Amino acid sequence: MAQLTYLEAIRQGIWEEMERDPSVFLLGEDIGVYGGAFKVTAGMLEQFGEDRVVDTPISESAIVGAAIGAALMGMRPVAEMQFMDFISCGFDQIVNMAAKIHYRWGAAVPMVIRGPAGAGVHGGPFHSQSNEMWFVHVPGLKVVAPSTAYDAKGLIKASIRDNNPVIFYEHKYLYRRTKEDVPAQDFVVPLGKAAVRREGSDIALITYGAMVWTALEAAESLAKEGISLEVVDLRTLLPYDEQCVLSSVRKCSKVILLHEDTRIGGLAGELAAVIAEKAFEDLDGPIVRVTAPDTPVPFSPPLEEFFLPNVQKIADAARQLAAY
Amino acid sequence: MAQAPSTKSHTKAPVPGAQTLERMLYYLKLTREAEARIEQVLYRQGKIVGGVYVGRGQEAIGVGSAIQLFDGDVVLPSHRDFSSFLIRGFSLREIFCNWMARSNGPCHGRDNTLHIGDMSRGVIPIISHLGDTCPVACGVGMVLKWRKRGNVALVHFGEGTSSRGDVHEAMNMAAVMKLPIIFICNNNSYAYSTPTEKQYAVKDLAVRGAAYGMPGVKVDGNDVLAVYSTVEKALRRARSGDGPSFIECKTFRMTGHSAHDAAEYVPRELFAKWKKKDPILRLEKLLLAKKVLNKKQVDDVDADVKKQVDDAVAFAEASPFPEGADTLEGVYCDDGCWWKNTPVE
């Protein structure tokens, strides 16, 4: 097995799907000759030609709309947003057109919108957002956020094969920082299934994306203090794996919900509600959230550092909760 | 900034006098030097942590347009219109503090690059979402029209950005409402790696003006005097209530898209070709030939510009970073809000 970075894993997953299924094609800004701003599509133009790697004008609404049209015509478009921040420029097409077609008149819209999101690289307020919840609130969409290279490959492949519009969040901080053995042969990671990244018994920590790694680091150091964290990686945010969340909560009886996204309207709020509704009797303490504060993502390093959840903040929350 | 116009004072086309010509050269050089320092020195030293986008080669557009704005006018520059900020009264010190994420920069470390606004100076910056300023310019234009003082809004965007729906919606609305807006397209031939033939299917974007019902003209964006006079006509039209104009300035991005982009997709000969059209050398030559300035005076400008940039860099480097918890301040503009900003009158 080859060691692949998270970025390389996504690239390989798309590449394999392009080879496997001629209806898969790519569209986006600077994805062809340039190979994409982060080089996810590098080499694909040479391999698959101009009809399957389509460079577009700067027109997110047209990119998304065109992907919808092509999907309705039997293709499987994979549209790149150069940064996920710019997905807002295609918002109407996603939430009103793509998300509602199947519900309204039964047609399938098999398409993926993918791109880099997340902070940690001093990108400022418009290149660092975790805006997944804009879409998690829209029935008809699926929202995916892998944390490992293995998952990134398996989930992009599953997303491309899915018959629904999938918004695929790649965490740019992980692109070249995570690396692991990824099988070269075909495999998928099913949408809608969470993974327990680390077994534990005291506190269930539910998270996703780059925060999985921060959580694992915190779990490692807390273990030395005798606090055992179970780390659950949601992998898919819509639909999320309620069963996995609840069983981890029931097992540990205490829970921390962690995300890089801001607090109000973040996924932690939704999970807290479900846990309160369905596992209240199993809880031995308050449901605790560790999230970014409700501000835009700031640019200056000390500000961004303050903004982002980190090991320290998780450990503090875990200690308090353990002592509860 | 010049004084507010009386609505009558702009009926005849002014030719820039010696003083304006000198200011143009000064701002061209100051812009080039400041951006060079950011891109070629500070960025490489790791002192600018985010992205770096500069407008090398296209300085004449910002200078030739912003230099004729009056008090009360509003400019919405693109990410490559450094000069507009200088001409509207931002100091180099402020600007460098912003680039270097310092707490005393105009964004206090929350945002970077030229995302610097100040309504009292009539500057509304872009957000990264390209084209989003064009509809905003319409709102500015509406208010300026209601005030009847002959003021204008001037909004810049790239040819790539011109593909966005927001730009179309704004141009249409501005034409319908006869708003005093100048839409300036900085057509620098590449949008990131995308050449113009993959961006639009017309030869000149200028033809789009007519499609909305406004004049559309193209101009050599590397000729500051041509930019000046073309913008001047559009300004006169807007100030006297005849509505918006669209100006396509043809130029070239003499760099990669950003400091980390080597622009390998750009044929080398294009750089050589456009180097010969350098807007700064062209004006300098002209001013020497016309004896507006002598060699010694040009050298003095060069030295002065360098000194100013040195000073701004030193100032920014000595400035503190914000404190982490500062990030919680100012999300909302509450009573006594520290984020003071007075709308342009």
Ligand SMILES: Cc1ncc(C[n+]2csc(CCOP(=O)(O)OP(=O)(O)O)c2C)c(N)n1
């Ligand atoms: C809506 C949107 N989509 C994509 C991007 C990413 N992006 C940043 S600059 C750029 C190219 C801009 O080209 P152009 O408008 O011609 O301006 P230039 O950079 O050439 O001055 C792109 C695609 C963005 N900032 N905003």
